[in-house]
Amino acid sequence: MNRGIYIQIIENEEFQDRIFWNESSDIYTFLRNHTLKIEHKFDTKFNAFSDNEIPMDGIKMLTNGIKNDLNFLIGEYDNKLITNGLNSMEVEYNGKLMKLYYKASNLHLMILNLVRLVKKLESVIEKNKKIFVCGNAYFNDNMLESLMKLKTDFKKKGTIEVEKIAETELNELVKNKSLIKSGKEYRLTRKGLVIDIAE
Structure with a gap:
């Protein structure tokens, strides 16, 4: 990418x-x-x-x-x-x-x-x-795929479902400020809400 x-x-x-x-x-x-x-x-x-x-x-x-x-x-x-x-x-x-x-x-x-x-x-x-x-410089294909799934769930249900996302991907998305973890819950940041696979 x-x-x-x-x-x-x-x-x-x-x-x-x-x-x-x-x-x-x-x-x-x-x-x-x-x-x-x-x-x-x-x-x-x-x-x-x-x-x-x-x-x-x-x-x-x-x-x-x-x-x-x-x-x-x-x-x-x-x-x-x-x-x-x-x-x-x-x-x-x-x-x-x-x-x-x-x-x-x-x-x-x-x-x-x-x-x-x-x-x-x-x-x-x-x-x-x-x-x-x-920027999306820190994103790899796996991270983008995980982020897209989280965003799709969020748009459909208003919540983030992280059960099917690998812990390594979640940690990377938190590290690059696309997700924030608060206790056991995650939420999308401003950056996480906007970044996607650009056409």
Whole structure:
């Protein structure tokens, strides 16, 4: 499984949205310059090993950085227009309507992904939501399989059934902060609730 990070948008202590960035994806590589600046300025982590909240000023930094990059990419879009193709999508950004052929052009796909991300981040800033970042670097296939079973049981019954999960897997899920043990009971953490096998 490829490593990646989950961006969780939370409002009033409830999940509003979730974004997964695979560490080998173009968008993760594209944004890494901005996230490195955030890590340095706020002494935090924004990678596959992290599990923390990003300060609002860090979110604003990320948003402003993406906007600057979008201005450049939209200039490239104007210079390299695609006039026909399949699977186009009309997207409006900053008063400009673009027809993006996201399956035919990496440039168009990048613009589409970044416009969507900027709009989500602007909503976070406007409504003072929270953004958490957590990584799946410590997960192996067995841990993910166990976590998926626990999450399925939780969604169906509202409880966690650990009887059929190996103790080693439970201990690993506690160690990487996906589960918390309190006495004989376990419960899913924020990280445990959001991480899954990314498509």
